[in-house]
Every structure is written in structure tokens, then in C-alpha cells.
Amino acid sequence: MNARSLAVLAALALAPAAPFAQEAAAPASPGAEPQRDLAGDVDKVAGKADATAEKLAELETAVAALQKLKVSGYVQGRFTWNDSAIYATSTNIDREGFYIRRGRLKTVYDAGVGEAAVQIDATASGVSLKEAYARLKLPYGVVVDVGQILMPFGYEVGQVSSANLDVLERSAVVRKLLAGEYDRGAQVSWKYGGLTAKVGIFNGNGVDGGARDNDALKDFIGRVGYDFGFVNVGVSGWSGKLRVYNDVTSGTTVTLAKGDYDRTRFGADAQAYLDLLPIGGTAVKVEYLRGETIIGSTATGADLAKLKVGIMQQGGYATVVQTIGRSDSVAVRYDYYDENVDAKDGDAKAKATGTLAIAYHHYFGGNLKASALWEMPRQLKGPDGFKDPKDNALTLQLQASF
């Protein structure tokens, strides 16, 4: 129903009914009421209808513009209990407590050929910029993004929102080699049927590395994948370097010499979605990463020393997710991370951890999800005589999205 029709109905509802009432014309006689000017009343109603139609047309224009703006987000409120090794009285970290893990707010303005998006993350630690990009949509499925965007690598970072993680957090190797999930750069993506390809040039040190690029070198990151529907597979690559401008010393000893160090990754991921059981779908997801030089701050020599510069690491995970009916699901993940591939068990620099995580999710409709997660890390490789620390953790989460 258009603006004018609505305006006429509105005006008629508001106008006196008398102009349209069938009244017999009374003969003029002394003392009788004067006849109504029906034509004048109709003109008044038509005038009101036109004015209302004009206002409605303005409203429709405003609404049409607002329909291009989409606001979404989610809040993850958590309670976590940590086993003794995770907290330390000397650093004042609570053994258990409530916190906001993520408070995301994302706005996207889709103007057809162009798109803009901004996403912030608000927690008790502060508000940070997660994502901000300008997008150009070209013909033949080509899209160009410039700004702070997801690293186009793998599955857990490149394809899954933090609101939909099977065991609430990404795997250990992803949290190290792809820390922060976002970086600043420019990316081209292309989609043709089930084939997708993304490649970009980035600063390379991620958002966790600081507000500005740490060196003059840029990294190339990309993924090629094919989605068959019930199976989705992809391979990812990362080629770049980290430049250390000055020797990092400890006393008179150079612990990290200045120079350019490789920051590379290779990854492969696959997900299968199986309709096997009557209670719901079953997903099996695997991912493998191998690379050197993790992501983090480069502000000081001590920061650089934490980046495992030039040290090859590898890891991966296998996850099975079982949907149960309309509202529930269970996920089990085994996650392995070797922080130094070249170090053998017993070496001073050896460390590898395998973590079994079991999560249960209950969905209250489409916007609310309650989760319980039990994590059991076990150190598998370490310095001579190492002991597996008591670092199990239980997390309860309520997530609301909009």
C-alpha cells in the first residue's frame, strides 16, 4: 500500500464523517441550520491527505536508507574455575571468577557496490577495535577489502565467528600462530560456485602486535578452498618476515641478532557434515598448522624474545560435534601444539601439549546459548624431568546475540 493510499485512509479516519454522510438537503427555512459546504470539506481532506503522503514519502526514504545498515553483536558472560597451576597468588590472578570474554558490536553498511564495517570488542579490560574495512564489490564474485580484516587463513580464524566456536576457544596452535585473528592490510577474494580464494598483503604482526606495523616488511596470507556442501576443504599459506632492527641482548650476550627472520605458516583444513544419526547432524573438523615466529608485541627486546623467532612449531586439532535434537549439541576436541618441533623430549626448550576439551551447548531459540566446557591439558614433551601441571579448567558461559 503506497504512501498516498495510507495518507487518505489516515485523513479519513481523522476527518469528520459528515462530509461523506448521505444527508438530505434541508429546505431553507427560518431558524434551520446552514447547509454544509461538502466541496470545501473534501478539499480540506484532500489537503491533509497530500500533507500526510508527503511526510510518509520522507519516512519511506529514511527507512530505505536505514535498511542498508545492519547492526549485530553478541555478549559472552563466563565463569571459569582454574586448577591450581593456572593461577598464582604472587600475581593476584583469581582461581575462579566471572568475566566478559567478548562483547562484540558490529555495524555493516551495504550500499551495493560498496560496503563499510566496524566491529568493536568491549570487555572489562577496555574497548578495542577488532575489525574495520572498506569493501569494493566487483563483477564475477571479486571482492576487495582494505582495513583491519580477518587473516585469510585456515578454518578456525578464516571461517568461524568467535560466537560459534565448538569448544568456546580456538585451538592452541591457532592462538599462537594466528593470534588476534585480525591484521591490517588489503585482500582480494574471489568466489565461483564452491571454489573460494582469498589472498592479501598484511603488516604481518596482527592486531596483538600493536597499533602500528612493527617493520617495513609485509606478509602475504591466503587460502584456497572448495565447499562441496557436505565437505569443505582448504589449504592456506603465509609468507613473510619479521625484521629485528637491533640486537636483543641479555647482559653482554646477544640472544637475538638483528636481521630478517622468516614468519611463515602452512595450513590445511577439512570439515565434513554427516547426516548419520537420527538425533542430528555430525560434524568432523580437522586442521593442521606449521609455522615459525608467533605473533605478538615487538616493543621491547623482552617482547621479541617471546615470539619464538625462527623456531618451527606445529599443531592441529580434531573435533567431533554432535547435534542432539533442536536445542543441544556436544563437541569433543583433541588439540595438539608443539612449540618447538626441533627440540626433543628432555631438551630445555622442548614443550608440547595435548588438550582434550568437552563442551555441551544448549540453545534457547536463535539468540541465546548456554555452554559448559571442561578442558584437560596434558604436557607431552618438556625439559628433562618435567611434570604435567594441574591446569584443568571448567568454564560456564551464557551467550546472547542479536
Place this chain on the structure above:
Amino acid sequence: MKRIAMLFAAALTVAPALVGAQALTVKGSDTMVILAQRWAEAYGKQGGKKVQVTGGGSGTGIAALVNGTTDVATASRSIKESEQLKLRERFNLLAAETPVAKDGVTFYVHSSNPVAQLTVAQLRAIYLGDVTNWKEVGGRDEPIVLYSRENSSGTYVFVKEKVLGNGDYAANAQTLPGTAAVVNAVAREPKGIGYGGAAYAKGVKELRVVGQDGQGHLPNAEEVRSGAYPLSRALFMYTRGKPQGDAKAFIEFCLSPEGQAIATQVGYFPVK
């Protein structure tokens, strides 16, 4: 703390068993809502489970399937890739599509309108706003009043893709909720044109649409089955994964000879 978490998880495990006692929910296409209600009534009379049918549009039904708030989604269009991805992410499987009837998207005009036949190109020009007067397509010298559907409607999407070539509807096209509203509006407006499912064409004139053979075709059983009518489409039911349990039994009833006879009575066409 561990015991509380285990009790919490155990309680959630019991919850699904309680869900099975509720009615089967069918939600979605306004084009199919009357048909689905007739199926539900007949299914119940022969001892089947209670089926609760609601409309809202194909997009609304599929969104409810993704959110888990309906068992079966009815749709007068195919599910989109983005909707499949959302369903896969939430439920770890894809939607299964079952065609349950055929329909011919019909363009209606007022019974007094002298125009009896249009080509798809003419319909496109009218709904894109390039043609604004009936005289340009052989009718009276009067402005064309356009009626359309909301964008959650599968019929809206079908016409946008098949007739408009994914172009945008004219800005002056009046959006109405449901085919019945479109028919009602066209029946009252001599200059009007609207579209919807073939089953709703009462009190208005159906336009012939020129097919690939250069001839005008009406959306009747013979023309839709043969494919001569150029705007034929399948009507679908979607489930999360292959149909099972109560949903499977209901869909099988809809596809049975009795169910397909009901589709014909309502004004649609059998799927085979």
C-alpha cells in the same frame, strides 16, 4: 563446582525427550499456507500427529528452520547458499529439499482490463518501472498500479529472479503481505497488476504469458506440467537433514495420491 556442571549437563540431556511430545511445526511460504493447512487437516483425520501450520513467507520459514524453531519449512523458492551455510554451522548438516507440488506464478489484472497477454519482457519492463502506462502494452491510456509482495516472500524472490533478471522492483510497487491481499487489491483496482500463486486467482483475470514457442499460455495443469507455461515453479518442504520421524511421515502423506489430490483441489499441480 564439578558436580553442578555435571548436573547441568544431565538436565540438558533430558530436555530433548520432552520436545518429542509437541506438535509438528510447519512454517513458511504464504503461497503454500492454505495447501499446508489442508494437508495438516487431512493428515490429522487419518490419525497422523497434530501439525501446526503458519505462514510468514519462505524466508521466514527457512530462518525458523535455521533457528530451530520449526520442524519443516515450506518455501516457494529454493534455499539460498547463505541460508544453507547458516544451517550447517548451527546444526552440522544441510537442509534437505523435497518438492511437494508445482505452481505457476500468475500475473493478475482487473477483470475489466482489456490486456489478456504479456511477454516476460513486458512484465519485466512493467515491474522495473520502465513501462508505466497500460497503453504501452496494448491497454487503455491509464497509469499502471503495481502490487508486489514483501521481500521475505519466495514468490517475490522468484519473480525478481525469473522475470526481473535480478533487477530492483519499481519504487512505486505497493508491497502487500500475502497473495490474497494482492488479489484483493487487484480486484478493486481497474488499473492494477499483481502476481502470486495460481491457486489464488479468483475474482481477477489471469494473464497469458508468452512462452518460448511464442504462444500465450495460462497457468493451468496441462501448461504447467508440460513446461509450456514459462513461470512454472516447484513448491518445497525443507527439513534439517533428510526427513525423519514425524516430518518424514507428514511429507510422505503430502506426496501420496491423497495428498497430491488435495494439492489439485487447492489449485496447485501434482509434483509428478
